[in-house]
Amino acid sequence: GIQVEQSPPDLILQEGANSTLRCNFSDSVNNLQWFHQNPWGQLINLFYIPSGTKQNGRLSATTVATERYSLLYISSSQTTDSGVYFCAVDTGANSKLTFGKGITLSVRP
Amino acid sequence: NAGVMQNPRHLVRRRGQEARLRCSPMKGHSHVYWYRQLPEEGLKFMVYLQKENIIDESGMPKERFSAEFPKEGPSILRIQQVVRGDSAAYFCASSGQGISGNTIYFGEGSWLTVV
Numbered sequence: 001g002i003q004v005e006q007s008p009p010d011l012i013l014q015e016g017a018n019s020t021l022r023c024n025f026s027d028s029v030n031n032l033q034w035f036h037q038n039p040w041g042q043l044i045n046l047f048y049i050p051s052g053t054k055q056n057g058r059l060s061a062t063t064v065a066t067e068r069y070s071l072l073y074i075s076s077s078q079t080t081d082s083g084v085y086f087c088a089v090d091t092g093a094n095s096k097l098t099f100g101k102g103i104t105l106s107v108r109p
Numbered sequence: 110n111a112g113v114m115q116n117p118r119h120l121v122r123r124r125g126q127e128a129r130l131r132c133s134p135m136k137g138h139s140h141v142y143w144y145r146q147l148p149e150e151g152l153k154f155m156v157y158l159q160k161e162n163i164i165d166e167s168g169m170p171k172e173r174f175s176a177e178f179p180k181e182g183p184s185i186l187r188i189q190q191v192v193r194g195d196s197a198a199y200f201c202a203s204s205g206q207g208i209s210g211n212t213i214y215f216g217e218g219s220w221l222t223v224v
Contacts, residue, residue: 096154
């Protein structure tokens, strides 16, 4: 099946800093989503982005489908950005999203 | 996403008991997915259902686990004779159509603790 690798595994930021989270995948995809799991365990949809670039406030994402990676940018980070960020993909051959192991982000005040 | 409703949020069961987790999809969604998250791990696919049909159960353990999505009412994930290794967060998700080309939305999860 498709492999999804996220990097770095852990990230510590000072409030106000910017960061880039990476997701590499091993096959072409029909669906790619970024999620934020907050410290209470809730999974929040951030982006549906199988290709191209999207922006939502301080967050933006870019997927280069031909090179099989996606990037999530967080600008002017806030403590509420802390949590685990997951990338999940679907190749279209399956009816399931395959998740990466996540990136744990801690934003310090 | 608040639109996908799961209950209970937290459930404690003794070994050997049954656990039933319920999921109501977002309004207008007929595709439901169950995922399991073990401690310190990502989410793993379990089963994909549409109304009255199991489409893909390739991620379901062969024994003790079952899922349904009846014509009326919520989807149910049932775990019989629970063991400590079943302790996990169980997430339900829904979409208006299949995953390919569509956003899926997750509920807030049900945390099962087996004592």
